Every structure is written in structure tokens, then in C-alpha cells.
Amino acid sequence: MTTDRSTVPPPRPEKLLTDEDARAVAAGTCRDPFATLGPTADGTGVVVRIPGASAVEVVNDTDRVLLTEHPAAPGVFVGPVLPFYRLRITWPGIGYGEGSVEEREDPYRFGPVIGELDEYLIGEGRHRKLWTVLGAHLLTHEGVDGVHFAVWAPNATRVSVVGDHNGWDATAHPMRPRGATGVWELFLPGLADGAVYKYDILGPHGEQLPQKADPVGFGAEPAPATGSVVRQLGTHTWADGAWMADRADPDTPGINDASEPVSIFEVHLGSWRRHADGTSLSYRELAEKLVDYVADLGFTHIEVLPVSEYPFPGSWGYQPIGLYAPTNRYGTPGDFAAFVDAAHAKGLGVLADWVPGHFPTDAHGLGRFDGTALYEHLDPRRGFHPDWTTWIFNYGRPEVADYLSANALYWLEEYHLDGLRVDAVSSVVYRDYSRRAGDWVPNDDGGRENYEGIDFLRDTTTEVAATFPGTAMVAEESTTYPGVTAPVGPDAERSRVHGLGFDYKWNLGWMNDSLEYFGRDPLYRRYHHNQLTFGLTYAFTESFVLPISHDEVVHGKGSMYGRMPGTHDEKMANLKAFYGYMWGYPGKKLLFMGTEFGQVAEWNFAGELEWNCLDDAGHTGVQSVVRDLNLLYREQPALHRRDCDGRGFQWLVVDDNSGAEVYAWLRRGLPGDPHVVVVLNLTPVERTGYRVPFPVAGRWIEALNTDSEFYAGGNRGNTGAIQTEAVPVGTEAQSAMLTLPPLSAIFFVEDLTFVPDDPATTATPADPVTTATPADPVISLTDVSATPVEDTP
Known part of the structure; x- marks a missing residue:
């Protein structure tokens, strides 16, 4: 049976709350609002602040009690308390209309949420899961759903949660200080995902500060608005359990390992590709289009x-x-x-x-x-x-x-x-x-x-x-x-x-030197030889990533295409040779979007990439080179297993004193892995009959040639494979006569299946090669490279 106690005379307001405290409550300046608002310490009364209400009652499932407005502070109501109470508020009507009635929870009847251990770790500066305590968290507290807010502001004299839920009234929801840690907290019943909020803070001397976004907020309003947004974490159902387990497995090298x-x-994300109306793709659209694109390119x-x-x-x-x-x-x-x-x-x-x-x-x-x-x-x-x-x-x-x-x-x-x-x-x-x-x-x-x-x-x-x-x-x-x-x-x-x-x-040193060198007219590269060789003096002092990042295609630096000298075709050839040089060089690889197909213009964050470049065969050729370099890099252990280990690199041709700007080096993997030899010709002159030392006798497959017709090149090469001869060059006992296309990079992979007719003998030197038939761009990938992908997501 419900007992109506609304007519029971309440305690005198001044006995529950002094005039001074009542005015502080009304002004929202209480240092500790829980010392005055909510149930009183002795459990006999309650104090609430509801500005503009014509009547306030405390109610529960069986009782209701009418509160009295404090005479010293309009909007502050006091009276007897009920267990597990809610507030029943009557708002005045407009004109002769009837007022409205609503029920809500009183935030100040709830106990604290933050535990002693969390408080201690925060105070020590050792809470490594800080986001589980601070910020805005949707939770059920004392049987009621709502949002718990917590923020670190040790020198504030008052912190309030403001937002649409309280009309951005800084006096409505002051927070509870948590002692010496400087943390303030408040549980607000009824708020849900998507609620907009900020913190309203008074400084050390009571001065009003600009309203602040949540330092540990999980969401934010769209600019130019600056509020934080309540967001529930953990809403996504993950399907990557095997991925995560493999990554953490100590017995196998993971995706980030230096040997991989x-x-x-x-x-x-905002300027990779855009909708027709100029808006950016969403995370979920990028999850399809961008992810498929990057996977197709072999990154x-x-x-x-x-x-x-x-x-x-x-x-x-x-x-x-x-x-x-x-x-x-x-x-x-x-x-x-x-x-x-x-x-x-x-x-x-x-x-x-x-x-x-x-x-x-x-x-x-x-x-x-x-x-x-x-x-x-x-x-x-x-x-x-x-x-x-x-x-x-x-x-x-x-x-x-x-x-x-x-x-x-x-x-x-x-x-x-x-x-x-x-x-x-x-x-x-x-x-x-x-x-x-x-x-x-x-x-x-x-x-x-x-x-x-x-x-x-x-x-x-x-x-x-x-x-x-x-x-x-x-x-x-x-x-x-x-x-x-x-x-x-x-x-x-x-x-x-x-x-x-x-x-x-x-490796920013490598990046700067390499781009300067490749940006020069090939006629003058011979005078800047050291820009390609100096990097090897420190290449293994750290575990390096070779970065061609966003920083290199903005602020007037031009695009990668624009940095290359010469005509359009020469720019394309230079760029393909550069990527061959980069993928053959020790170190992990990084390319910024758009550079993989040689975008002509600088990157513009406010637009999208120049996808129309792929209407040009030269640009699709660059894209195909990058795809096949990635595949070769994955397939050949010698190209990645010792990226960060000096034992994985050896110069073969570093300075021939002829001005030919031909470079060659060996990449080694672990014992049993086929060796890879990388040869560069960085002048616009075709070199035929150019003898290059090789570290091992036998047959070497021409696995990738950036001048291949599959990459819109001149299709000059070495008929798909070469066989070494017992002609010493430098410190190597074996060598081969090569055709080196202009502005090119060629990768030769040791053929471990090759058995010479007579291992005890070696072939006599062959005549210089003057013509070549098309070479497959990558072992076992001819069908992939033969049809450059022009479509983009």
C-alpha cells in the first residue's frame, strides 16, 4: 500500500542546510558537492538543486515526500529522505496551462565508483589502464544505468559536467573530488551513448576557465564544435583471434619481426579516395576499398x-x-x-x-x-x-x-x-x-x-x-x-x-640523400656518387625503415613524379628505378599513398588522389612495379631476412670510375636461401656487355627488370636468365656479361635447381648481348604482371 507523506511537515530547511551552504549549492561553488547535496550524513534528510521547479518530491515504490524550497537559495529543496528514492519534479506551466511532471534519479544519492587501488595508482602515475577509470563510461551503478565521468584536475576548486543534458549549466552537476589524487568523478543516471559533454572548471582562485573537452574522452563532436561525446568501447565483435595469437607467439617470427x-x-584516410560529392569515405568503406587495394599491391x-x-x-x-x-x-x-x-x-x-x-x-x-x-x-x-x-x-x-x-x-x-x-x-x-x-x-x-x-x-x-x-x-x-x-x-x-x-x-638520412641523388640530372649524378653509398656506413647501426612518407610530397617539395628529372617517360623510368633501388636496399619499406603510381601533383589533404593518372600506361607501369617488388620482397628471403643485419649485404659494383653510374650488390638470407643480386643503371644510356661480378657460379634468374614491357618499359634485358663465367672481377671469381637498360633496376635470383653439364668446367665468355627478348618480371608472377591493374576501389 502506498503511503502519501506529501503533507507531512518536513524538517526546517535551515536545520538541514545553512544559509551559506545553501547559497553555495545554488551558485554551484561547493568544493565537495556530496557534503551538501544528496542524502545528509546522518541519513535523515536530503538536499537537491532543481532551479525553476515549482515543486520537488522524493519518491520510491511505496512513498513520496514533498520537499521545501530553502528560503536563502531559490531552486534548492530540502526535506526528509526516502530509501532508494527518485526525484519527482513539477515544472510550472506557461500562462494558464498546467505544468509538466517528470521523474529522474538524483546523481548525488549514488556512492563513488573509483576504487582505492585505482585512486592510488593514478596518484602514483602508474595506472597503465588509465582509460578504464578516467573518461566517460557507460555502466550500471547501484542498479541504475548511466554514465560515470572522471577527470584529473588537481588544482581546480570546482569541476562540473555540462552538456545538452543540463542545458550546459555549470551549476547543475558539480563533481566529487577524490582527495589528494586530484581526480573528480560523478555518476549521471540516464545518460546514454552519444551524449555531448564538457568539463566546466574553476581554477585555483575560483576563476572561470574555458570549458574543456575530456582528456580521456572516447568520442568528439564534428568540428568546428569541440565537445566530447560519450562512446561505448568494445562494441565491435572481433574476428582476428588467430591473427592476435600468431602475432604474440614467441616461437615464430611475427609480422613485425626484423626477419620478416x-x-x-x-x-x-580522408584523402585517399572520396565520394562524388567530395566527402571522405567512412572507416567501414575504407575497410573494404582501401584494405583490398593495399592487399592487392602486396604491402x-x-x-x-x-x-x-x-x-x-x-x-x-x-x-x-x-x-x-x-x-x-x-x-x-x-x-x-x-x-x-x-x-x-x-x-x-x-x-x-x-x-x-x-x-x-x-x-x-x-x-x-x-x-x-x-x-x-x-x-x-x-x-x-x-x-x-x-x-x-x-x-x-x-x-x-x-x-x-x-x-x-x-x-x-x-x-x-x-x-x-x-x-x-x-x-x-x-x-x-x-x-x-x-x-x-x-x-x-x-x-x-x-x-x-x-x-x-x-x-x-x-x-x-x-x-x-x-x-x-x-x-x-x-x-x-x-x-x-x-x-x-x-x-x-x-x-x-x-x-x-x-x-x-x-632512416631519414637515406631518404634525403637518395631523393637528392635521383632528383639530379643523370649527367651530374656521377659527381654525387656518395649520396648512394654513404648510407651503407650506418645502415645497420639501427633497425631501419626506408620512408617515402607524406612529408616528402607536400610544402612545395613536389610529388615523387615531379622530383624525377627528364621527360615524362624518363620520369617514369627514374621512378621505377628508384623503387627498385629502394626494395633492393636493406631496410623495411614505406610508401605514402599516391607515390605507388607516380601521382603528378603534390598531395592535397583536402581532395583525393589523382586516380586519373592510371589512365596513362606509364603510371600503371609504376604501380605494377611496386606490386611486383612487394611480391618479390615477400618471396625471396634474401631481400628481407637480414634487412637489419650487415651480413645480409655486400657491394659488388660500387665505383667503376667510368661515370657509368652502375651499382650492384648482393643480398643474403640465411644459409640455404637463394642469393639475390641487384644491379642498377642510373644513366639514360643502355649498357650492353657490362660485366658484373657474381658471388656464386651458376644460373641466375632475371626475376624483375623495371624496363620490362609489363611496366611500360623499353623491354631490354637478359633473356630471363644469365649464367656466370669464371672471369674474376674484383674479389669475385665469377661474373656475367649483362645488358643494363637505361634508368633501370634488375634483380637476379640464384637458381638453386640449376645443375651445370660439367661442374668442373666453366663456360668461355660470351659475346656482349645486344638484343633481348622480354623477361618475366617476377618468378611465377607473369600472369599477374602481364595485365596491369588499372581499376581502383
């Missing part, structure tokens, strides 16, 4: 430019605001997970660019988050980047380093990424990065190394390797900092300037 082929297709990995939420499209994602939110531009977190899953289903690893080096100064971002330099250094010589006009993280603060390290783990766990490419590592490890003398602060030893940044990177790579074995951490590091890919080692053995623990480092 690693060929990366770098892509900006092993997709690397996406940063997908963390960012406000400025022109930053391409390198100035992120929401490190924990996949950008909404292409869909939801579940959609991005589906993209990764689809790539795994096609045998492709997925890497993402990660930006822990700096963050933008947008008012809704991390800068001066609680009114103090919280995430950044207070001293601009350490906390502000003058070139990028961005804030720099304070790596020496444990909570900040934890925020970043946990973010790396978040992407690997929640989205099954196979690795992260870490942007601008040099800016993290050096205090004087891009600064003039006097504009930076030396470390405690008087040097330029940023010890705090170095420790942060080491801790992150160590955590990633331990938690997600088989994943890869790749460094974009533009200096000669030693030991980027060296192991970190035990704490007791750490040098302050060595061993960052990355798996790979971008």
Missing part, C-alpha cells in the same frame, strides 16, 4: 596518419586534442575497430601515427587545464614549441607520463593495432630541439638531452613490449641520437643517453 618482410602503405602493413581526434584539418592529425578518441570524421570507435579487423582478415598489419610530443593551444584542449600548467611545463623554454606554436608535455610529471604511456597501450588493446609510429622523437629527447641558443634550459648535467622525455619513451616501449609482444614501436627520429632501436635493458644498466627500445627507426 615489412612493406608499409602510409595513408591519410604487408597499412600505416594511418594520426587518427586521434584533432580540431584543425590542416594539421593532418599531428595536433591532437583527443588522444583517446578515434576521429569522428570517418565514424565511431566501433567503425574504426571494424577497419582494423578487416585489415587483419586480409593479412595486413595496421600501424597508427602517435603524437606524444606536443599538443595544440586550443582553448578546449589540455593547455592550462585546471588553471595551471598541468600537462605542459610552466617555463615556455621547456613547455612551448616555437616552430609549431604548440604546448610540450611535462614528461617529468608522473601523471602526465602515465597519461601518455597508457594512451599507447589503449590503442593497442582497444583497437588491436599492430604498432605505433611515434612522431617527432627528436623533440622529446632533446631540450634544444629547434631552439636558438639561450632559448632552452640545459639538464642537470649541463647537456641538451631531455632525461625526462627519454625515460618516458623507454618506459613506454618497455610496457608495450611486455604487454603486447609482437607489436612494433617505430620512431621518427631525425638526428643521430644513438641506440634508438637498442634494448632498454635493466634499470641498473641504463645509460642516460642510450637504448630507447624502439623496434624500428625511420
